Amino acid sequence: MTSRRQFLKAGAAATGLAAHRASTAAAREAGNAGNRVRRYVTLGRTGLAISDVSFGSSRLRTGQEHLVHHALDLGINYFDTAESYTRRQSEQVIGNALRGRRERVVIASKTMAYAGDSRESIMAALDGSLRRLRTDYVDIYFNHAVNDTGRLDNPEWFEFVERAKRQGKIRFTGMSGHAGRLIGCLDHAFDKNMVDVVLVAHNFGQDPAFYEQFARGFDLIARHPGLPRVLARAKSLDVGVVAMKTLMGARLNDMRPYERDGASFSQAAFRWTLANPHVDALVVSMTNEPDIDEFLGASGWQALAGGDRALLDTYARLNGTSYCRHACNDCEGACPYGVPISDVLRTRMYATDYRDLTFARDEYAALSTNAAACLACSGEPCRDACTHGLDIPGLCAPTHRMLA
Numbered sequence: 001m002t003s004r005r006q007f008l009k010a011g012a013a014a015t016g017l018a019a020h021r022a023s024t025a026a027a028r029e030a031g032n033a034g035n036r037v038r039r040y041v042t043l044g045r046t047g048l049a050i051s052d053v054s055f056g057s058s059r060l061r062t063g064q065e066h067l068v069h070h071a072l073d074l075g076i077n078y079f080d081t082a083e084s085y086t087r088r089q090s091e092q093v094i095g096n097a098l099r100g101r102r103e104r105v106v107i108a109s110k111t112m113a114y115a116g117d118s119r120e121s122i123m124a125a126l127d128g129s130l131r132r133l134r135t136d137y138v139d140i141y142f143n144h145a146v147n148d149t150g151r152l153d154n155p156e157w158f159e160f161v162e163r164a165k166r167q168g169k170i171r172f173t174g175m176s177g178h179a180g181r182l183i184g185c186l187d188h189a190f191d192k193n194m195v196d197v198v199l200v201a202h203n204f205g206q207d208p209a210f211y212e213q214f215a216r217g218f219d220l221i222a223r224h225p226g227l228p229r230v231l232a233r234a235k236s237l238d239v240g241v242v243a244m245k246t247l248m249g250a251r252l253n254d255m256r257p258y259e260r261d262g263a264s265f266s267q268a269a270f271r272w273t274l275a276n277p278h279v280d281a282l283v284v285s286m287t288n289e290p291d292i293d294e295f296l297g298a299s300g301w302q303a304l305a306g307g308d309r310a311l312l313d314t315y316a317r318l319n320g321t322s323y324c325r326h327a328c329n330d331c332e333g334a335c336p337y338g339v340p341i342s343d344v345l346r347t348r349m350y351a352t353d354y355r356d357l358t359f360a361r362d363e364y365a366a367l368s369t370n371a372a373a374c375l376a377c378s379g380e381p382c383r384d385a386c387t388h389g390l391d392i393p394g395l396c397a398p399t400h401r402m403l404a
Contacts, residue, residue: 031262032293037075038300041280044240046172046196048106048139052274053299054078056244056283059359060090068097070289072105074296080199080242080283082110082144083129087362095134102135108197109133110144110176115151119160126160126169140197141170147179149188172196178245180329180342186230190237198234201245202227202279204272204312206325231278243282246273248315249323249353250285258314260307265315266291268308270298285354324349324390331392334385337373341382341392344371348399357403364403371400 037051055071057080068079079098081090091109098105111125130136141164143151151157152175164170175189178201189195206227234241247269255265266284273282286292324345331341344367351360364370379393386392 029290029293032290032297035074035293035296036299037077037296040077043106043197043242043280044234045238046140046240048172048240050078050106050281051076051299052281053270053295054242054281054283055080056285057081057090057094058085059285059287059354059356060093061086062089062093064093065097067286067289067292068094071286071292072098072101074292075299076292076296077104078106078108078281078283080108081133082142083125083132084110084112084144084362084366086359088128088132091129091132095132099134106139107133107135108140108142108174108199109138110142112144113151113154113157113160115148115154117154117156119156119163122157122160123164126164130169137169137171139170140172140174142174142176142197142199144176145179146175146177146185147181149181149185152185152189152192152194174198174240176200176244178346180332180340182329183226183230186234190230190233190239193237195239197240197242199242199244199283200227200231202231202243202273202276203246203248204269205248205316205320205323206328228278231276235278241278241280243273243279244284246270246282246284249319249349251315251319251353252291254318255311255315258311263305263307263311264294264297265311266295267298267301268304268311269315270295271301271304271308272312274298274301275303320388322390322395323353324386325388328388330387331382331385334382334392335373336381337377338369339371339373339396340367340369341385341396343367344396344399345390345392347403348395351399351402361403364399370404371396372404374400 037053039052040049041052042048043050055068055076055078060067079094081094083091085091094107109129111122113122126141129138143157146152161170161173174195174197175185176199177185182200186198231241247266252266259265270282273279284295286295324342329342335341347360347364350363351357374393374397382392
């Protein structure tokens with residue numbers, strides 16, 4: 001039985017630990033308070049000058065206009081959204097927040113235009129976005145989450161683009177992607193000169209050289225589908241490149257005990273991305289003001305800082321065997337029921353790493369095929385399909401239970 005003295009001692013220790021964590025967090029926030037955008041980059045052939053660390057709004061919700069204002073006050077001028085984000089709340093919030101300030105910013109939005117969509121339906125989607133954004137044009141309009149070259153070849157998309165440009169509703173076009181066929185889709189788009197800008201998943205966890213140093217410890221094979229090559233190709237074609245998913249799951253709190261001297265894991269991850277000469281800028285979901293301040297500590301950097309590599313190594317060791325490299329695609333075809341494994345695991349990341357169940361469930365509901373089949377499957381078909389060592393059967397079925 002715990003004595004009263006032991007109980008009080010334990011309580012005091014817990015209180016002391018909580019106070020230490022609070023003071024550490026306060027010191028970190030104070031240290032980041034002076035951060036702001038320190039570098040603007042030209043986004044390929046568009047000629048648009050955008051902040052190197054920019055505003056991702058996939059989780060922006062009603063009433064959060066203050067986050068947009070805070071970012072704008074710190075020099076962020078590129079705001080990335082989509083009609084599907086937070087059930088269209090994201091575009092509405094950005095539209096409200098930037099009303100009267102349109103000339104100061106670059107706005108990108110997206111729609112999922114499929115192979116059979118008509119130019120009229122795509123135009124209707126754009127018009128809806130413009131109404132919510134309270135503007136008569138967007139600077140960049142993306143075909144969103146492309147994982148099928150058939151979507152790129154739809155002639156109705158090109159008719160829509162020509163009409164929208166004539167009407168002054170869009171200035172430039174692009175494609176975004178982070179799934180298994182990303183590399184093929186990018187090559188296809190470049191072969192046919194289809195895009196001015198691409199938005200792609202890119203982080204240190206996709207770099208084979210990064211993992212080669214301790215691959216034996218993970219018992220995995222460092223593999224990469226060719227993203228460095230296609231990013232270099234984009235640069236050679238003067239196509240703008242914006243990176244997303246740069247935090248490899250964004251488990252920021254996991255890294256707080258390892259951060260020293262004011263440096264943070266997020267800043268290290270961003271510096272890794274911005275050090276790539278073939279990447280123009282990055283977008284990251286901005287969900288609170290302290291995070292925005294912290295993220296901007298990486299603005300202006302084009303190389304790793306001292307201590308960054310140790311933080312990235314630590315993060316990779318902690319999370320390397322649970323993080324799905326969505327563009328890897330080694331698992332494609334492993335499921336006899338057609339479950340899109342990498343997409344399922346991406347939605348799991350939103351739930352377990354981002355800790356945003358609403359966003360995760362929305363994304364999961366948008367999948368054409370979910371992981372329901374995994375509930376009754378033995379797991380044998382996909383058990384060894386991941387060359388990075390992920391336990392696919394142990395991840396997909398629980399994801400369905402959590403998000404369906």
